[in-house]
Amino acid sequence: MATLKQVAAHAEVSVQTVSNALNAPHRLRADTLARVNKSIELLNYRPNRNARSLRTSAVELIGYCVPNWPNQTHLVMDQFLHALCAAAERTGRHILLFTAEPGVDGMPTYDDLHARRLVDGFVLSQTETRDPRHGWLKDQQIPFVSFGRVWKESTQPGPWVDVDGAAGSALAVRHLHDTGRRRIAFIGWPKSSGLGEDRLGGWRTECKRLGLPTTSLAVRCREDSIEEGARATAELLDAGREVDGIVALSDILALGALRELTRRGLRPGTDVGVTGFDDSPLAEVVSPGLTSFKQPMDLIAEELIAILTGGSGGTPAERLLQPELVIRGSSAPG
Amino acid sequence: MATLKQVAAHAEVSVQTVSNALNAPHRLRADTLARVNKSIELLNYRPNRNARSLRTSAVELIGYCVPNWPNQTHLVMDQFLHALCAAAERTGRHILLFTAEPGVDGMPTYDDLHARRLVDGFVLSQTETRDPRHGWLKDQQIPFVSFGRVWKESTQPGPWVDVDGAAGSALAVRHLHDTGRRRIAFIGWPKSSGLGEDRLGGWRTECKRLGLPTTSLAVRCREDSIEEGARATAELLDAGREVDGIVALSDILALGALRELTRRGLRPGTDVGVTGFDDSPLAEVVSPGLTSFKQPMDLIAEELIAILTGGSGGTPAERLLQPELVIRGSSAPG
DNA sequence: GCGGGTGTTTTGAACGTTAAAACGCCCAGG
DNA sequence: CCTGGGCGTTTTAACGTTCAAAACACCCGC
Numbered sequence: 174m175a176t177l178k179q180v181a182a183h184a185e186v187s188v189q190t191v192s193n194a195l196n197a198p199h200r201l202r203a204d205t206l207a208r209v210n211k212s213i214e215l216l217n218y219r220p221n222r223n224a225r226s227l228r229t230s231a232v233e234l235i236g237y238c239v240p241n242w243p244n245q246t247h248l249v250m251d252q253f254l255h256a257l258c259a260a261a262e263r264t265g266r267h268i269l270l271f272t273a274e275p276g277v278d279g280m281p282t283y284d285d286l287h288a289r290r291l292v293d294g295f296v297l298s299q300t301e302t303r304d305p306r307h308g309w310l311k312d313q314q315i316p317f318v319s320f321g322r323v324w325k326e327s328t329q330p331g332p333w334v335d336v337d338g339a340a341g342s343a344l345a346v347r348h349l350h351d352t353g354r355r356r357i358a359f360i361g362w363p364k365s366s367g368l369g370e371d372r373l374g375g376w377r378t379e380c381k382r383l384g385l386p387t388t389s390l391a392v393r394c395r396e397d398s399i400e401e402g403a404r405a406t407a408e409l410l411d412a413g414r415e416v417d418g419i420v421a422l423s424d425i426l427a428l429g430a431l432r433e434l435t436r437r438g439l440r441p442g443t444d445v446g447v448t449g450f451d452d453s454p455l456a457e458v459v460s461p462g463l464t465s466f467k468q469p470m471d472l473i474a475e476e477l478i479a480i481l482t483g484g485s486g487g488t489p490a491e492r493l494l495q496p497e498l499v500i501r502g503s504s505a506p507g
Numbered sequence: 508m509a510t511l512k513q514v515a516a517h518a519e520v521s522v523q524t525v526s527n528a529l530n531a532p533h534r535l536r537a538d539t540l541a542r543v544n545k546s547i548e549l550l551n552y553r554p555n556r557n558a559r560s561l562r563t564s565a566v567e568l569i570g571y572c573v574p575n576w577p578n579q580t581h582l583v584m585d586q587f588l589h590a591l592c593a594a595a596e597r598t599g600r601h602i603l604l605f606t607a608e609p610g611v612d613g614m615p616t617y618d619d620l621h622a623r624r625l626v627d628g629f630v631l632s633q634t635e636t637r638d639p640r641h642g643w644l645k646d647q648q649i650p651f652v653s654f655g656r657v658w659k660e661s662t663q664p665g666p667w668v669d670v671d672g673a674a675g676s677a678l679a680v681r682h683l684h685d686t687g688r689r690r691i692a693f694i695g696w697p698k699s700s701g702l703g704e705d706r707l708g709g710w711r712t713e714c715k716r717l718g719l720p721t722t723s724l725a726v727r728c729r730e731d732s733i734e735e736g737a738r739a740t741a742e743l744l745d746a747g748r749e750v751d752g753i754v755a756l757s758d759i760l761a762l763g764a765l766r767e768l769t770r771r772g773l774r775p776g777t778d779v780g781v782t783g784f785d786d787s788p789l790a791e792v793v794s795p796g797l798t799s800f801k802q803p804m805d806l807i808a809e810e811l812i813a814i815l816t817g818g819s820g821g822t823p824a825e826r827l828l829q830p831e832l833v834i835r836g837s838s839a840p841g
Numbered sequence: 842g843c844g845g846g847t848g849t850t851t852t853g854a855a856c857g858t859t860a861a862a863a864c865g866c867c868c869a870g871g
Numbered sequence: 872c873c874t875g876g877g878c879g880t881t882t883t884a885a886c887g888t889t890c891a892a893a894a895c896a897c898c899c900g901c
Contacts, residue, residue: 174622176886176887176888177887177888177889178887186850186851187850187851187852188851188887188888188889189850189851189852189889189890190849190850190851192888192889192890193849193850193889196889200848200849200850201849201850202848202849202850205849205850217622219619219622219623220623220887220888221561221623221624221886221887221888222623222624222625222888223557223560223561223564223566223624223886223887223888224561224856224886224887224888224889225887225888225889226557226856226888227555227557227558227561227856227857227858227886227887227888227889228855228856228887228888228889228890229856229888229889229890230557230856232557234603237604239585239588239589239592240585240589241585241589247585248582248788250584250585251573251574251575251581251584251585254573254588254604255573255574255575255606258573258604258605258606259606262605262606267603267604267605267625268603268604268605269568269601269602269603269604270571270588270592270601270602270603270604271592271596271601271602272589272592272593272596285553288508288551288553289553289554289555289556290555290556290557291556291601398792399792399793399794400792400794403794425792432794435770436769454582455789458732458733458734458759459733460733460734460737460766510856510857510858511857511858511859512857520880520881521880521881521882522857522858522859522881523858523859523860523880523881523882524879524880524881526858526859527859527879527880530859534878534879534880535879535880536878536879536880539879539880554857554858555856555857555858557856557857557858558856558857558858558859558886559857559858559859560858560886561856561857561858561859561886561887561888562857562858562859562860562885562886563858563859563860563886564886
């Protein structure tokens, strides 16, 4: 494995000149640069990242805690990780994975990774209501950026990027309204979920704006399962609410709605329009295809990395991105 | 941030003694060790990983290429990554993510990561038929271990860990047989998939062993989708094969089978037993629950890391692990 | 011919750690 | 009383890179 020294010897210049050829090529005379570059190529030299990091005290690695929440599956995690990696690599950085206890118990792990110089900072996701990590990291002055807002906090510590769930729900309502639906229900999560309340709020506001009814049209599920989605749908239908549109808070719940509708001989997309959230792989693969919201993963990742690496200049950055409606058969014009 | 030097000064010993206190405590006299440890704790010292790696030329990071195959969703990737991380951390290592072109085009990326000393080696997954990566890495003498065999190669370069798909299928057949089924079909993938052929072989062999028919009971799907699973099931039912059991090659295909059965008024689990593969989050969440095979992720990860870090002593390690049958409603006794 | 500026290259030191050799001490054996 | 060896500790020298500053080369105007 070639080193700077060997390249320098081969090109008959000093070590520092080779270093400059890589980090500040404008400082070299054209012919010297050419000679050095030739030697670099010839010897197949690659800078040793450890030596560089030791000197500059920047490791160019970003920590990401891989979640392990058995009850809440993360169907789009692979998409997110891929986007995050790609965005990091565009700035010459990489993602380092680690596991940690949830909540404040895991913070020593974060601290350790930072103190031992394994990472420069962190990307948080799977943000919880009143997530303690943000405040903790800010206190320790450890760089981080959050994917997802810490709900119910008026002022959130540190920068964040999030997708506008309320706008998504509103868009879903408008889309169903555009395709002729007039009694649009909402299937959501327990009140404790900030994300759930956000999306619920968007549904309610937009319904009111369009003059659509909302009374008794919102059902909360106990958990994110097909079973619960079906149960909620059954509840809506049994109560004779004459629902012709359903905005489900997740693809999984939407799948439950589709199943229950089909079971009762109703045609999703024709008799009742259904929308989900997150555009998980399932949405594409079921029949009829499930209309859903795609999170702009590439943009999210790009912003996260930009904020984290851009240095927190002054006020923390806050970016609310818009989800994209992906229309499929489940919301075909009735 | 405290350094060895500062700790040494505080404990009134040499720098090397502090280093030894951490890496070879048995070399120190008990009282010296106690004194040094006290200083370490007091100053909240953490060794700088970069400096250490520079000196020892081992970074304790393992590269993993995050796949981006839009058509083949990896529903259990989060499980795998978590297990892999946890296993790595048990040996003081971490996982570094990166993206790369598929196939041989991506190899420069692997090479670069290794040459720049960002990683010590790689864990490969998403192994393809005739995967070129294994041979390439072996030629370059870059350490790696593969999750998944390179199918159709008689002798595979390098060590691997895999789950015994044939044994899984066979177990599925036996389970359906035990619950009274006698005409058990198989729904699989194109012939080009080594993994598919492996599982198909297990089904055929076990059926023959039990004296069950196999003729015209295997259907190949074009892709891994619910739609295709439903189509294959319809094909079996339309042809009047009197199928009372279905071994599906994936949970997604199995879901398609469940849907088609339900659509025709047949009760999955009662009239026809169905099994899937991989025990994805979906298997648990549908109704009836889908009987499926759980890959022993923790064990897989443990073996991968052990092989990769154990130094390839002599012959490359090859580990074939057994999947675990998770019985749910879809295969309830008929 | 000389001082001063500009642009390029080299020198010396440092980042924080560990491997290997050297050192000082004490004790057993001749 | 000297020698050899084990033990615990310190010294020396790296690992490969970059920073800061010094040195050098060159050109220009006076």
